[in-house]
Amino acid sequence: MNAVVQSGDDQVGSMLEKLAKLWKTRAAVNNGLQDYTNLEFEPERHDFSEVLLPFRGHAAWLEASAAQKSKVLSYAWVLYNVKTIYIETNVVAPACEDIIKSPPVTSRNRALLQTVMADAMLDEALHTRMSLEACNYIYAMRDIDYLDFSDFNLVKWRARVLDECHAEWQRRLTRFAIACASETLITDYLKVMAEDSNIQSICHQVTKTHAVDEWSHSSVFSFVAADVLADLSEQERRYFRTILLRTVEMFANNELGGWAKAFTLFDFPGAEAMLADTGDSNEVAIYRASVERLIERLGLDAQRVIYSQTAQSGA
Ligand SMILES: [Fe+2]
Numbered sequence: 079m080n081a082v083v084q085s086g087d088d089q090v091g092s093m094l095e096k097l098a099k100l101w102k103t104r105a106a107v108n109n110g111l112q113d114y115t116n117l118e119f120e121p122e123r124h125d126f127s128e129v130l131l132p133f134r135g136h137a138a139w140l141e142a143s144a145a146q147k148s149k150v151l152s153y154a155w156v157l158y159n160v161k162t163i164y165i166e167t168n169v170v171a172p173a174c175e176d177i178i179k180s181p182p183v184t185s186r187n188r189a190l191l192q193t194v195m196a197d198a199m200l201d202e203a204l205h206t207r208m209s210l211e212a213c214n215y216i217y218a219m220r221d222i223d224y225l226d227f228s229d230f231n232l233v234k235w236r237a238r239v240l241d242e243c244h245a246e247w248q249r250r251l252t253r254f255a256i257a258c259a260s261e262t263l264i265t266d267y268l269k270v271m272a273e274d275s276n277i278q279s280i281c282h283q284v285t286k287t288h289a290v291d292e293w294s295h296s297s298v299f300s301f302v303a304a305d306v307l308a309d310l311s312e313q314e315r316r317y318f319r320t321i322l323l324r325t326v327e328m329f330a331n332n333e334l335g336g337w338a339k340a341f342t343l344f345d346f347p348g349a350e351a352m353l354a355d356t357g358d359s360n361e362v363a364i365y366r367a368s369v370e371r372l373i374e375r376l377g378l379d380a381q382r383v384i385y386s387q388t389a390q391s392g393a
């Protein structure tokens with residue numbers, strides 16, 4: 079690993095400045111609103127990457143007809159986008175607002191922290207719009223029933239953790255830690271779809287645009303975290319690390335409640351057994367590795383607040 083810098087060091091400030099400058103040219107929100115609904119719709123293409131389905135290895139899935147699989151993959155796209163919208167609005171936006179409205183007073187980078195968080199919030203508003211449009215486009219083109227689902231485990235768990243907090247500093251730190259982990263994890267979450275050019279064009283393009291922005295956001299949140307952590311106590315830093323790690327499990331959750339609801343909308347032989355057999359099994363290890371890298375870059379493993387100078391330095 080290359081040189082590390084103290085988070086209160088000017089190098090965190092100069093990276094935040096660089097990220098704020100890059101945002102003006104790199105962020106999708108600054109490159110004109112794209113109308114992805116103009117892209118050609120090809121009914122034979124799937125709307126979602128099969129490899130991401132939690133039950134893709136189950137006998138009921140393997141024995142399903144092409145038409146049944148296509149319908150499930152359309153609902154997978156819907157669930158994926160609704161969850162994305164919840165991450166943007168319920169998880170990331172509140173943490174951005176905390177820093178914008180009440181930045182750390184002792185930070186020498188106060189104005190920069192506010193700027194990069196306001197930039198990120200603008201991006202997330204655009205991502206919410208993109209996800210919504212792409213979701214409704216698939217509803218219209220496939221002529222499928224509306225899936226009314228909002229009971230995501232990630233959102234419920236976050237509310238529960240916030241309820242358990244005993245002080246405002248803890249609630250604020252919880253909101254920020256869950257957002258930091260999510261901003262690291264969302265890049266992994268989007269990666270497969272962003273690289274899968276076999277799926278429906280709109281699904282591929284929207285995810286690709288989102289992934290580019292989120293790659294920058296993971297840097298932004300890492301550097302903001304380095305700054306915020308500089309003035310925290312050992313106890314607060316340990317708490318921050320605990321929440322980062324706990325967020326991984328929830329982020330990677332299969333959200334089977336959403337699937338159970340989806341399978342009430344159409345006939346899919348063996349759906350109930352398929353969900354029961356799938357349970358909570360998922361590839362959480364892939365996600366955990368990203369957050370562990372963040373913990374290492376922030377020096378939280380050693381209870382020091384350090385940041386690798388080169389971590390995400392291309393962003
Ligand atoms: Fe986003």
Ligand SMILES: [Fe+2]
Nearest residue numbers: 170261292295
């Ligand atoms: Fe983001």
